[in-house]
Amino acid sequence: MTESLLELLQRACPNTLPMHMPGHKRNTMLAPYLKTLAAELDITEIKGFDHLHAPGGVLQEAMEDAAVVFGANRTFFLVNGSTVGILAAIRAVTAPGDSVLLARNCHRSVYHALALNSLKPYFIYPQTNLRYQIAASLSVKKIESAIAQHQDARVLIVTCPTYEGVMSDLTAIIALAHRHGLTVIVDEAHGAHLGFSPYFPTGAVAAGADIVIQSLHKTMPSLTQTALAHVRSPALASEMQRQLSVFETTSPSFLLLASIDGCVRLIRQRGEELFAQWAAALSAFDQKASRLKHLRVLGYGKERGRNLENVFGLEPSKIFISTLNTNVNGYELAELLRNRFSTEPEMITPQGVLAMTGMGDTVFTMERLGDSLLAIDRELTPAKSVKVPLMAPEMRITVPIATAERAPFILLPIEDTEGYVLAENITVYPPGIPVIVPGEVMNQQAIRYLLAAREAGNTILRSRSDVDGQVAVLRDS
Ligand SMILES: Cc1ncc(COP(=O)(O)O)c(C=O)c1O
Structure with a gap:
């Protein structure tokens, strides 16, 4: 055409x-x-x-x-x-x-x-x-x-x-x-x-x-x-x-x-040139990232080429900035980026911040991100202790999703739900991956994860309950 x-x-x-x-x-x-x-x-x-x-x-x-x-x-x-x-x-x-x-x-x-x-x-x-x-x-x-x-x-x-x-x-x-x-x-x-x-x-x-x-x-x-x-x-x-x-x-x-x-x-018409420009912008960021002392960037700077446990490969458009080695968490880093450098990240987790790049980025935008991180990094100190891993939990499913999501439910405060079968989908946004699906049994790791996400002000989407701090569990579980 x-x-x-x-x-x-x-x-x-x-x-x-x-x-x-x-x-x-x-x-x-x-x-x-x-x-x-x-x-x-x-x-x-x-x-x-x-x-x-x-x-x-x-x-x-x-x-x-x-x-x-x-x-x-x-x-x-x-x-x-x-x-x-x-x-x-x-x-x-x-x-x-x-x-x-x-x-x-x-x-x-x-x-x-x-x-x-x-x-x-x-x-x-x-x-x-x-x-x-x-x-x-x-x-x-x-x-x-x-x-x-x-x-x-x-x-x-x-x-x-x-x-x-x-x-x-x-x-x-x-x-x-x-x-x-x-x-x-x-x-x-x-x-x-x-x-x-x-x-x-x-x-x-x-x-x-x-x-x-x-x-x-x-x-x-x-x-x-x-x-x-x-x-x-x-x-x-x-x-x-x-x-x-x-x-x-x-x-x-x-x-x-x-x-x-x-x-x-x-x-089709300008792909080669535009992908090369994007790559040049990412290389410019890489140079800045190599001077970071405390923040670590997945696949960039000193982390480039590192053999990462259980990671088959990385694609370089995503810039995941880990705060695990520092005295701040991902939410605090995001606040610094937002308030001091007018930069809004794509995703924030307790472990870090995801800056998403796209074809529209340029050497200028990527150097600006790198410079902001360097300025923040200069004021950070190493983490005082090893941070307890707070990762999406592994769950056990005992009731089919289709049954659990329609079954009668009661609401319970998140912290009191250990051992109950969930009656709804609970998703922390972003990344939009359900932490719990209906029919799964609540465990301590999931409770800790949800409480931390709530405390950090993340959006927690629930498919059935609408009372803050409570979740829907099967009435008969
Ligand atoms: C892995 C994944 N799949 C699908 C989607 C949905 O994409 P869209 O927002 O284009 O509907 C998202 C959105 O964030 C996603 O992260």
């Missing part, structure tokens, strides 16, 4: 009388916000602009072009984030009641898909890295034994990279799963930029995953909510299309679709 979606919008919109949605009618004189938000180009599906759920025109062409760029058999544009891709993908490869194998550190949307389809999950916990106190790579051996143990599971769902940029050996994992006849879905929400330049590792499409979901908006220059789903076989693609039409809006924003198209074209 030669004309971009944006060019098509710019050509068609001013000349047509819009007797259709949206109600602002592209009249930007109505209110200033409409002008600022580009309402003059804001349309949904009308003649000449194709249908996202039954593509056969410009959208089909744009998606085919994207499939070529990303090396996929079929690519879908998504306007409800990776979330909708994950819901549709899981639904596309399972029937109600099926068993699935999944990494326990999957995003909450995966858990919502389990509940929607009454799936029976077998969890595979990622390994941990104690130097950083983060979830590390998935062990191929653990996956192998889970496959052997749960032969009724036909689907494997994993997240790679993690929020912190930890990679797993996807090539080995996917080959193993395929040898056993499993379909593999990879949540690559944080890795839409992988595989385009030697500076970043290759991603899940190249590793042979059956369905790969990517949030274009997280790392690439595309508007918030834009994402892609790549599918490996035509049969799976037909089912994916059907399921997307269940979960995704019937009024897709063409501003979002034009943004996806623009981003794909940018990669």
Whole structure:
């Protein structure tokens, strides 16, 4: 397709009388916000602009072009984030009641898909890295034994990279799963930029995953909510299309679709140059990071090239700054960055701060981050004692999720729930990974984790209870 979606919008919109949605009618004189938000180009599906759920025109062409760029058999544009891709993908490869194998550190949307389809999950916990106190790579051996143990599971769902940029050996994992006849879905929400330049590792499409979901908006220059789903076989693609039409809006924003198209074209036309610029910005940060005395940055500065326990690999767009070796915690570091250097991190944990980079970063932004960290670092002192690891807990599940999440419940203060079976999903945001899912038995490690997150002011999302400090447990547990 030669004309971009944006060019098509710019050509068609001013000349047509819009007797259709949206109600602002592209009249930007109505209110200033409409002008600022580009309402003059804001349309949904009308003649000449194709249908996202039954593509056969410009959208089909744009998606085919994207499939070529990303090396996929079929690519879908998504306007409800990776979330909708994950819901549709899981639904596309399972029937109600099926068993699935999944990494326990999957995003909450995966858990919502389990509940929607009454799936029976077998969890595979990622390994941990104690130097950083983060979830590390998935062990191929653990996956192998889970496959052997749960032969009724036909689907494997994993997240790679993690929020912190930890990679797993996807090539080995996917080959193993395929040898056993499993379909593999990879949540690559944080890795839409992988595989385009030697500076970043290759991603899940190249590793042979059956369905790969990517949030274009997280790392690439595309508007918030834009994402892609790549599918490996035509049969799976037909089912994916059907399921997307269940979960995704019937009024897709063409501003979002034009943004996806623009981003794909940018990669095709200027990818090499722009990935090289991003890499140069990260190298500039690396030089600053090498002068840090107390803060440690995963994969950067003095930590670059370090052999990390249970870590198969790292992708360098994520900058995870560990405070474990210092007299502050992640929340305090975030406050310093926010208040003194007007810098807002992506994610804050007791262990550190995640600064997320994207293609829009420059040597200037990355040096500014590096200089801010150096200024803070000069005022820090070493930790007085070894900090007690506070990591997402390992849980035991005794009641099926689908049963527990609908069963009668009572509310109890978090600190009094040890031994009770949880009746709801509890997620600390970010990273949006459920700490507890319904049917799991509360333990001391989970209680400590939740209390620390609450004290630090993190958002704790609960699916059923709404009383501060209390959680829903099964009435009969
Ligand atoms: C691992 C992972 N998967 C999926 C999602 C959902 O992505 P989106 O916000 O694009 O719907 C997120 C969001 O943070 C995520 O971290």
